[in-house]
Amino acid sequence: DSGVTQTPKHLITATGQRVTLRCSPRSGDLSVYWYQQSLDQGLQFLIQYYNGEERAKGNILERFSAQQFPDLHSELNLSSLELGDSALYFCASSAGTVRETQYFGPGTRLLVL
Amino acid sequence: DQQVKQNSPSLSVQEGRISILNCDYTNSMFDYFLWYKKYPAEGPTFLISISSIKDKNEDGRFTVFLNKSAKHLSLHIVPSQPGDSAVYFCAASSSDHINTGTASKLTFGTGTRLQVTL
Numbered sequence: 001d002s003g004v005t006q007t008p009k010h011l012i013t014a015t016g017q018r019v020t021l022r023c024s025p026r027s028g029d030l031s032v033y034w035y036q037q038s039l040d041q042g043l044q045f046l047i048q049y050y051n052g053e054e055r056a057k058g059n060i061l062e063r064f065s066a067q068q069f070p071d072l073h074s075e076l077n078l079s080s081l082e083l084g085d086s087a088l089y090f091c092a093s094s095a096g097t098v099r100e101t102q103y104f105g106p107g108t109r110l111l112v113l
Numbered sequence: 114d115q116q117v118k119q120n121s122p123s124l125s126v127q128e129g130r131i132s133i134l135n136c137d138y139t140n141s142m143f144d145y146f147l148w149y150k151k152y153p154a155e156g157p158t159f160l161i162s163i164s165s166i167k168d169k170n171e172d173g174r175f176t177v178f179l180n181k182s183a184k185h186l187s188l189h190i191v192p193s194q195p196g197d198s199a200v201y202f203c204a205a206s207s208s209d210h211i212n213t214g215t216a217s218k219l220t221f222g223t224g225t226r227l228q229v230t231l
Contacts (some may be wrong), residue, residue: 002156002158002159004156006156033218033219035219035221041223042117042202042221042222042223042224043157043202043204043219043221044221045218045219045220048218056218058218090156090157092156092219100145101147101159101162102147102159102219103159104149104156104157104158104159105156106154106155106156107155107156109154
């Protein structure tokens with residue numbers, strides 16, 4: 001158990017809908033990262049938050065947004081969903097210092113029908 | 114542009130033998146490298162890491178070697194066990210010292226599926 005929790009574990013929705021994925025980092029970690037893993041692909045970095053502020057952006061679509069709240073949990077919002085958004089979405093957390101390990105949650109499997 | 118490459122999508126090794134998983138990178142700014150193991154329906158689990166100031170790091174059966182001049186790292190598992198069967202991801206990051214003093218995102222390879230047979 002990494003200490004990172006993600007809810008829900010599974011999500012099935014229709015095209016055009018909006019969903020929210022939630023992540024609680026390990027106790028004491030200030031940085032939260034979101035990654036997307038599509039079928040048979042590596043993990044693609046989406047966005048990073050550090051202590052409530054956006055720190056870095058990767059290949060995140062404009063239809064996607066995220067935020068980190070004062071209690072350090074984070075939410076990833078996916079809107080106007082398309083079939084191609086079906087993927088595993090992972091959250092990771094770290095203390096936020098350099099050369100450190102990111103610890104991953106179990107992921108949310110999103111299926112868009 | 115794939116900055117971290119794992120050119121072998123799969124590897125099969127007999128139990129008790131050595132497993133060697135390889136990873137190449139192109140970005141010379143990367144200074145921290147990690148290996149993660151992933152089982153189906155689970156998140157990646159951290160295995161071992163190495164800083165660019167070292168060329169070897171060992172933890173039990175797992176050893177990571179870094180060759181900076183070749184921009185290559187490898188993970189050795191000795192002896193391999195059936196429970197090691199999983200997908201192994203190589204990842205790299207660069208320290209964003211100037212701007213934030215914090216670590217940046219991880220860039221992942223596409224993974225190597227290791228099968229340890231009896």
